[in-house]
Amino acid sequence: MPARTAAARERRRQAVKRRVLSPSDRCFRRCIVWTDSGPCGRPTEKFARVGLSNMMCTQHARHVAQFGSPLIKSPKASVLAPYLRASLALLKQWRDDPYVRAALAEITERLDNAGPADQTTRLSRLPPREKARQCFARLRIAGHHSERLAAIPLALAAYAKECPNEIGRGERWRFIAIGKAVYRLSRPGTHKVVEMKDQAGRTHRVQWNYQARATSRMLFYVGKALWKDADWLVEKHADEVIRAKNAGSQPLAG
Numbered sequence: 001m002p003a004r005t006a007a008a009r010e011r012r013r014q015a016v017k018r019r020v021l022s023p024s025d026r027c028f029r030r031c032i033v034w035t036d037s038g039p040c041g042r043p044t045e046k047f048a049r050v051g052l053s054n055m056m057c058t059q060h061a062r063h064v065a066q067f068g069s070p071l072i073k074s075p076k077a078s079v080l081a082p083y084l085r086a087s088l089a090l091l092k093q094w095r096d097d098p099y100v101r102a103a104l105a106e107i108t109e110r111l112d113n114a115g116p117a118d119q120t121t122r123l124s125r126l127p128p129r130e131k132a133r134q135c136f137a138r139l140r141i142a143g144h145h146s147e148r149l150a151a152i153p154l155a156l157a158a159y160a161k162e163c164p165n166e167i168g169r170g171e172r173w174r175f176i177a178i179g180k181a182v183y184r185l186s187r188p189g190t191h192k193v194v195e196m197k198d199q200a201g202r203t204h205r206v207q208w209n210y211q212a213r214a215t216s217r218m219l220f221y222v223g224k225a226l227w228k229d230a231d232w233l234v235e236k237h238a239d240e241v242i243r244a245k246n247a248g249s250q251p252l253a254g
C-alpha cells in the first residue's frame with residue numbers, strides 16, 4: 001500500500017476540520033467520563049467545536065485515542081514482565097499442546113507473510129495497517145520467534161484476569177496494550193554516521209538518529225492481529241500463567 005500523498009493528507013485534514021466546525025445536535029454537552037472525584041464535567045469536544053468526540057472532553061478523548069480507555073493507561077513493561085516470564089516458561093513446556101501449536105503456527109505464518117520492511121524514515125507516511133504489517137516484518141528480520149510473540153497476549157490476558165481494576169474496558173485497550181509490548185521488541189530506528197566537510201576542508205562525523213514513533217492506531221492493528229492468532233491459547237491457559245507467576249517461575253532471558 002503506497003504512502004499517502006501530500007495533497008491527499010491535506011484533503012483529509014480539511015474534511016476533518018469541516019466536521020469539527022459543523023453544528024451537531026447529537027452530542028452531549030458535558031463529558032460523560034466518571035472520574036474518582038465524580039463526573040468530569042468539561043464540555044465535550046463536539047459541543048465546544050474543538051474535536052469530533054460527541055461524548056468526551058479533549059483530555060479524555062485523547063486518552064482514549066492513545067490508550068483505548070479514558071482513564072487507564074497501558075501496563076508498563078515492568079508490570080507485565082513477571083507475567084511474560086511465566087508465559088514464556090510455560091510455552092516452552094507446552095510445545096505439544098494443540099492450542100500452543102496452533103497459535104505458534106498462526107504467528108509464524110504472519111511473520112513469514114509480512115513481506116519486506118521499508119526504510120524507517122518512510123514509516124511515518126504509511127497508513128496504520130501497513131505500519132502494523134511492517135512491524136511484523138521487522139520482528140521477523142530481527143529474528144524474534146513466534147513463542148516470544150505468543151507470550152505477549154497470554155501475559156496480558158493473565159494480568160487482566162488477576163488485576164481487573166487496572167485494565168481498560170473493551171478490546172481497544174487490550175489491543176493497544178499488546179501492540180505496545182510488541183513494539184518494544186521491534187523499535188524501528190536509523191542510526192547513521194555521515195561524514196561532512198566544512199568550508200575549511202575539515203571532516204566532521206555527524207550521527208543521525210531517527211526513531212519512528214508508534215501511533216496508537218498502528219499498535220491497535222498489531223495487538224488485534226496477535227490477539228486473534230492466540231485467542232484459543234489465551235482462553236485455555238491464562239489461569240495457569242497466573243498460578244506459575246505466583247509460584248515464582250524461574251526468570252528467563254528474552
Ligand SMILES: [Zn+2]
Pocket residue numbers: 031032033040041042056057058059060
Ligand atoms: Zn472529560
